[in-house]
Amino acid sequence: MLGFERITFDPGVMGGRACIRGMRVTVSLVVNLVASGMSTKEILEAYPYLEAEDVSECLRYAAWLAEDAVYSVALSAPHAAGPRQQLSATNHLGLSQTT
Numbered sequence: 819m820l821g822f823e824r825i826t827f828d829p830g831v832m833g834g835r836a837c838i839r840g841m842r843v844t845v846s847l848v849v850n851l852v853a854s855g856m857s858t859k860e861i862l863e864a865y866p867y868l869e870a871e872d873v874s875e876c877l878r879y880a881a882w883l884a885e886d887a888v889y890s891v892a893l894s895a896p897h898a899a900g901p902r903q904q905l906s907a908t909n910h911l912g913l914s915q916t917t
Contacts, residue, residue, distance in 0.1 A: 822882075824875045836879065838872045848876040 826840045836845040843865065851861050858873045 822875060822879050824872055825879050838868065838876065841867065843868065843872075845876045845879055848873055849880045852877065 824839050825845060826837050827834055828837070828840060831837055831840060832842055832844055837843060838845065838848065848861065848868075851864075852858075852873070856864075858870050861873055862868055862870065
């Protein structure tokens with residue numbers, strides 16, 4: 819997956835969410851810790867089984883996800899004079915968005 823060797827997905831671990839090296843530590847936990855102001859050093863002290871590269875890869879993975887594009891397409895209903903029908907696109911994670 820685009821060079822993310824430390825990010826793993828296993829339906830039996832944390833419901834298949836993105837985790838670090840198969841552990842029960844999600845990428846979202848690490849990203850939230852960084853967003854809350856914790857330094858890599860503080861995260862490693864709180865979670866001694868993690869490595870600095872784990873934190874870096876979580877942030878790179880989050881940045882990669884943020885680049886994902888979702889496109890919506892509006893179509894005119896051929897049989898009705900009412901409002902246009904809306905279709906939504908689904909991104910690579912299976913999340914959809916309708917506008």
